[in-house]
Amino acid sequence: MKPSFSIICFRISLLFLCIFSFLTGFSQENTNVIESYATYSKLPREIAYVHLNKSIYIKGECIGFSAYILDKNTKKPSSITTNLYCTVSNKDRSIVKSQMIKVNNGYAVGTFDVNEDFTSGDYKFMAYTNWMKNFDEQNIFVESIKIIDPETDNIIKSETIENNLDAQFLPEGGHLVADIQNTIGIVVKNTEGFGVPQITGEILDNTNTAVSSFKTNDLGIGRVLLTPIIGQSYTAKIEHLGKTFNFNISDIKPRGIALSLTDLGKNVAIKLSTNTSTLSDIKNNTYKLAIHNGNEMKVIDFGFENLDVLKLIKKQDLNPGINIFTVFDKTNKPLLERLYFNHDKVNIRSVNNPKVSKDFDSLKVSFSVNQLSANTKHNMSVSVLHSDTKSYGSHQNIASYTLLQPYVNGYIENGAYYFQNIDRKKKYELDNLLITQGWSSYDWNTIFNKPPTNTFVFENGIGFQANINSKKSNQFLMFALRESKGDVFVVGDSEKSFIKTGLFPSDNEKLNIGEINSKGKMDEPNLYIQFSPSKIPEYINSYKVLKPNSIPYTVATQIQPFASSILDGTQELDEVLIEAKREETRMEQLERRAAGTLDFFDDRKRRSNRTLAQYLSRKGFVTSDYGGILTITVRNPLTPNNTTPVVYLNGSLLSDFGFLATFDMNSVDYIEINKSGVGEGMRGGAGVIKLWTDPNIQFRSQYGENYKDYEFPLTFSKAKTFYTPKYNFYKSQFFKEYGVVGWKPKVVLDTDGIARFQVFDTSNDYIKIFVEGIDNDGNFIIDEKIITVN
Structure with a gap:
């Protein structure tokens, strides 16, 4: 559709009115805002994201996961982080499973057995570093998973949800001002906190006259225009499944400023509006429009000579991804805030030409990645499920959790939707979502008054301090670990301790130290060892998450017992099932x-x-x-x-x-x-x-061998081979909806630019792959593909 003449004139007028103010408007004199923000953002941040092999687990299965730790500013894999803590906790916040895993160049893998420690219910999977505890922003990973115990719940059936809607009407920028055309974001949710799709409604004034109408998308989000009049009251009316819901639109301010953002293609227009009763009082005031992304900030000064102030900003001058626009008054009090997502320079690679072939009892799967060469360092993880699966219900992917979730208050429902097959419609829907978010996760009271400090240190492996109770010599020998070199410590006569950092013990490894005597042989030392870290640190902040994405059930699904699982003593080693445990040298x-x-x-x-x-x-x-x-x-x-x-x-x-x-x-x-x-x-x-x-x-x-063992209170968990249960029936409804075909946590392109892996052939006609990853340049790899098995 071609733009109308009025729209064209509006764009031309914006260019004419705004271009000069943009070129000259960035100010470096707003020291209070700029300096406070610089102090607040000084410490580097990282983001944790975890790709889970699925979201709904049957007791006896295995949780497979790949963790990605990214620099929050550059969105590239972190080369610094080594210690990542992963926990699974129940509804009472009690930790059921936990482990520390080693991160190499921003990437790590792990597994949790869904064993007798679990009962049916909802759980939270969290991943974080000690350093992340310094910040209020949600830089950690948290996601909801569901566990089903067949002994207590042997049928998976649909849940009846009460027809009770919660609708919120949220003005763009944060304030609904009288006598100004306001954009209002709309969110309609059910009692579970999920958006209700395709809701239609209308806004009525106090004479019961419809002044506007709206419709939500499949996620229950929409927008509407409203010019409220002083003295009028407004009600939103929604009819859903035979029931009428009325919601008051209140808190209409007689005076104030409203903000409106318009995407013009290569530019973004910011319109700041006020009404006549406010203009005379603020005409000589100076305001600030700050633009930041958690790392960098620019500030534009402006004032009101007329009812509207227009600012045109080139997208190339904005940050890729989230940009937070905040309006401050002359006292540096934040008045309005709007989040905007700039898609320029955000690159998401998709999967090309997935293929599958049969090889005895296995399927060989291969694919290439759009615009990714084998020469570019990268990491990918792939979950393989049946095409009819209902168990993969994560709300996030690596792009949504990295680019969007850390910057908003609250949890984004189906954030992954906005970062797959991106088109104009999805960009518009993402902007509607951001209108409804209100203030960002960056709290200005905290920025001005409580900047973060490095209370929680940045860890690099495990360290220890050896306190010397008594000694026969001044030399101590530390034996090497599998991933750490040995060392010799020479202490002075008056020294009472020595330290070592950067150790990476795994599983049951112990610290071996001997004291070198005058004959050049070892004696057992008399030491008291203090390790750091000595336990998995608790993450106190609690973030609300939604249950896994709900897929409508048509019929109840009977859970079938496994032919073998992690609970019955069988093991899977290198994709081969063996029926009994065997100790190998x-x-x-x-x-x-x-x-x-x-x-x-x-x-x-x-x-x-x-x-x-x-x-x-x-x-x-x-x-x-x-x-x-x-x-x-x-x-x-x-x-x-x-x-x-x-x-x-x-x-x-x-x-x-x-x-x-x-x-x-x-x-x-x-x-x-x-x-x-x-x-x-x-x-x-x-x-x-x-x-x-x-x-x-x-x-x-x-x-000699006369040394002493010291047990590490905490070690790194080595990645175990992912265990795929052996199912009795591979054609059943249960397997198709909840079964696992395979999980490949480490997939990379070979020299031909092709990713290849094998999974067990379940003799079904279709499989579905869920691919996530990132390369070292910060380009995301995300796709879901159904593959026909020939």
Whole structure:
């Protein structure tokens, strides 16, 4: 539809009236507002988001999750955070499950077993860091999940909701002023707090005459224009399911200022209006229009010469994502506030060409991602469910929770809707939502008077202080952990303690410390160890959340027992179900997971292989360490023009072998040799060598084993293999609506730019994938796709 002549004239007049004020209006003299805001926003913020594999769980299943920690300002993965706390709590706020997981470059994965600790009911999943406790804004992740215990609830059926509506009529900017055309945001909800779709109504004056009408969208949100007149009263009338509801529109102010925002494409127009009874009193006053996003602020001075003040702002001068417009009077008192979302420079990648093929009892799934190359670092997580699932009811995705939720008061229903398949309609509906939000999560009383302090420290692993009760020497040796190097502490004669930070113990690891005596051997030390953190910190602030998205039920669903679940003693290891627990030795576990042949070292083998070159030559490689430089080649590579094998040291790919000429074989734990290069693509044509060391071997050999164990009160939980229950029936209604096909927490594109993974073939015709992720440039990856299984 072409714009009308009046709209065109309005836009031209806006450009004519506003362009000069925009170019000259940004002020740096409003020190009270600007300096207070700068102090408030000085400390860096991060946002936690968690992608859950679904929202409704049957007791006996497993909660799989991937956590994303992003810099709140740049919206890029955080490179700083290491300690993330994840909890599941019941309706009484009692924590049922908790764990600390390690974050690497903004990403972490974990699982919770839905075991005997759970009963039927609603629970909250929370994820946060200790640092996030310094801020009132909702930077933590919180989402509602539902647990169903078949022993007490063996049928899932629809709930009857009383026909009782709650409607709110919220003026844009915060004030409904007489004799001014006001935009009013409308929210209509049911007793569960969910928006009621497609509600129609009208606004009546005190003569019962309809002065305006409105209609809500599928989420119960809409807007209406109203010019209230002094002396009149107004009522909103809604008829729903045979029942009439009346809501008073009150608090009409006879004097004041109203705000209206209009999106003009490349620009945003801000209209500030007052009435004649107010203009004479405020004509000589100076006001401020502040624009911020929680990090940066700009301020425009303005005053009223006429009833309307117009400001035109280029979108390129706004922040990507949320922009908060606040109007202050001459005393720096905030009067009005409006949230606006700028879609420019917000990039959301979708999934291209999802495909599936059968391979025995598995499905091979593959897809590419729009505008994402394999060279760009990224992380993705994928939940795979049946296409008819009713169990995936999260209100958020990574974009909505990062770009929208932290900036509003209250919880956004179905925030994910606004960030999938974005078009003009969704942009309009998102703006309607923001009109209804009123004031943002940034409280100006707090900004002016209570800026945050770093009361809660930014944690980096676990640290300890070793208090020395008595000592025989001045040297103490700390053994290495799986992910932390060992250390030697030399203390002065008068020193009573030593400290260590940045340790990453996992699961049942212990801290081993010995005291080096005068003979160069270890004795048990007499120490008192204090660890920090020593427990999962409690997050006191409580945020309201909605239950998982409600999908209308047509019939009751009978819950069927699992053929096997986490409750019956079976385990799933590397996608294979085994029917009994079996204790495996460490060697067996490593060999089962290795692509090549493992060679475990003992003291005899370390003595017989003095250099790495000597060892590898015995294994068929051509080696030379002439001149202190190690070279490794193969005679008959599987790929031409590539005679150098791929070499890893403790999981890290080496680009230079130079220092391996002096590699200490006394620290070798085991070496894996994979001459076929399977798993490394083209670069593995000359084979793969993986070196694994354990510095504690050398410590024990040199100093003996007379050390002392100290138990960590809190350790990092290692990510366990996600357990998919084995179902008795895969064609049943229960499986289609609530069953799990698979969960893949770590999916990345291969060198061909394709994401690939396998799930169990349930012999159904359709599956649905839910993809979420982000790349290191801050571009989101979000999509839902139904895939036909051929």
